[in-house]
Amino acid sequence: MHASDSLTYVLLVHAAPGGGSGARGALRFARALLARGHRLVRVFFYREGVHTGNRLMVPGGQESGLAADWSALSREAGFDLVLCVGAAERRGVLDAAGARRHGRAGDSLAEGFRIAGLGQLIDAAVDADRVVCFGD
Amino acid sequence: MPTGWCASVTEPEAVGGADRHRRRMLFLFAAGPRAGLRGREGLDAVLMAAAFDQAVTLAFIDDGVFQLLPGQDAAAAGGDDHTGGFAALHLYDVDRILVERDSLQARGLDAADLRIAVEVVDGARLGEELRAHDFLFGF
Numbered sequence: 001m002h003a004s005d006s007l008t009y010v011l012l013v014h015a016a017p018g019g020g021s022g023a024r025g026a027l028r029f030a031r032a033l034l035a036r037g038h039r040l041v042r043v044f045f046y047r048e049g050v051h052t053g054n055r056l057m058v059p060g061g062q063e064s065g066l067a068a069d070w071s072a073l074s075r076e077a078g079f080d081l082v083l084c085v086g087a088a089e090r091r092g093v094l095d096a097a098g099a100r101r102h103g104r105a106g107d108s109l110a111e112g113f114r115i116a117g118l119g120q121l122i123d124a125a126v127d128a129d130r131v132v133c134f135g136d
Numbered sequence: 137m138p139t140g141w142c143a144s145v146t147e148p149e150a151v152g153g154a155d156r157h158r159r160r161m162l163f164l165f166a167a168g169p170r171a172g173l174r175g176r177e178g179l180d181a182v183l184m185a186a187a188f189d190q191a192v193t194l195a196f197i198d199d200g201v202f203q204l205l206p207g208q209d210a211a212a213a214g215g216d217d218h219t220g221g222f223a224a225l226h227l228y229d230v231d232r233i234l235v236e237r238d239s240l241q242a243r244g245l246d247a248a249d250l251r252i253a254v255e256v257v258d259g260a261r262l263g264e265e266l267r268a269h270d271f272l273f274g275f
Contacts, residue, residue: 012273047177047275087177118184126157126188131271 007129008039012121013049015136017066018059022136023052027069029132030077040079042124043070045113049134050088053081053113071112081113082120161185162193162269165200169210169219175203176218178275183221186228193232193269194225195262196254200275201239206251223251236262 011030015022030040045052052067059066074081083093092108095115099107109115125131163182167174185192196204203219210217225231233254240246240256247256257265266272 046181047173086180087173090173118180119188121181122184122188122190125161125271126159126190133273135274 006037006039007033008041008127009033009130009132010041010121010124010128011043012131012133013043013045013052014047015134016048016051017057017063018061022134023049023066024062026134027066027073029134030073034073034077040077041128042079042120043074043081044121044124045081045083046087046118046121048091048136050083050091050093053083053088053110053115054091054093054108055110056108067110067113071110074112083109083113083115084118084121085115086118088115158189158191159271160191160193160269161271161273162195162266164195164197164266164272164274165203166198166274168199168202169205169208169217170213170215171199174275175200176216178273179218179221181273181275182225182230183228186225186230192228192230193234193265194230195234195236195265197236197239197262199239199243201235201243201245201250204233204235204250204252204254205245219251225252234262234265 011026013023013026015026017023026043030043034040051057052070055067070081088094089098089102094102094104094107095109096107098115163178165175165178169175182192182194204222208217208219225233233252234257235247235250235254237256237258247254
């Protein structure tokens with residue numbers, strides 16, 4: 001593939017692990033686009049997608065290990081995994097700083113993910129060739 | 137109508153028109169204001185795109201048209217009301233608000249019932265608008 005054919009992608013994940021194909025489908029899509037030589041800059045988890053980054057979640061079945069799979073792929077391919085702070089807090093996904101800030105007894109953010117504002121979605125989309133969303 | 141979907145529809149050469157960093161983003165609202173957090177989180181995304189000075193369009197279809205009704209007393213039902221935010225969109229220079237005609241009519245509404253000025257469009261026109269934008273976000 002010529003460099004000029006390589007596209008820059010941002011993925012937006014709205015689907016929670018379990019109960020639908022959107023969550024696992026996003027990971028398969030990420031692997032496929034990388035295998036074809038495209039570039040993945042960021043995977044942004046919004047709405048119910050923030051549950052992907054909850055290390056306390058036990059979805060069972062095929063969706064078990066989804067967070068670990070994302071984390072491994074992101075390290076390997078050099079893109080970041082971001083949960084929207086507002087959506088995450090509303091759903092009980094907090095990093096250590098957020099847990100302290102809100103007086104919660106523990107944090108729930110899975111390794112390899114970080115929590116940031118919605119601006120990180122728009123900022124990445126502004127420079128992307130493609131934004132693909134996965135709902136359910 | 138699929139929920140939570142979005143996709144980018146541009147070819148790289150056509151990206152963003154003259155300004156590569158000002159993308160045409162369309163936010164589609166297909167659910168009612170009490171359908172969980174969809175309306176609230178859709179509006180948050182709209183406001184962030186506007187804060188980044190993107191070319192923002194909103195479109196309302198199916199139960200999404202209910203998001204624009206005035207006089208919603210969420211407190212009475214014990215909830216928070218985000219719908220007031222739609223009335224403030226003009227403050228962010230977001231003034232492209234499209235409402236799908238059949239969705240209004242099927243619900244016994246017309247544009248005069250809504251709290252803000254909107255452009256009523258038919259399905260074919262809405263389809264053209266979807267194709268004319270760089271990124272589509274569905275809520």
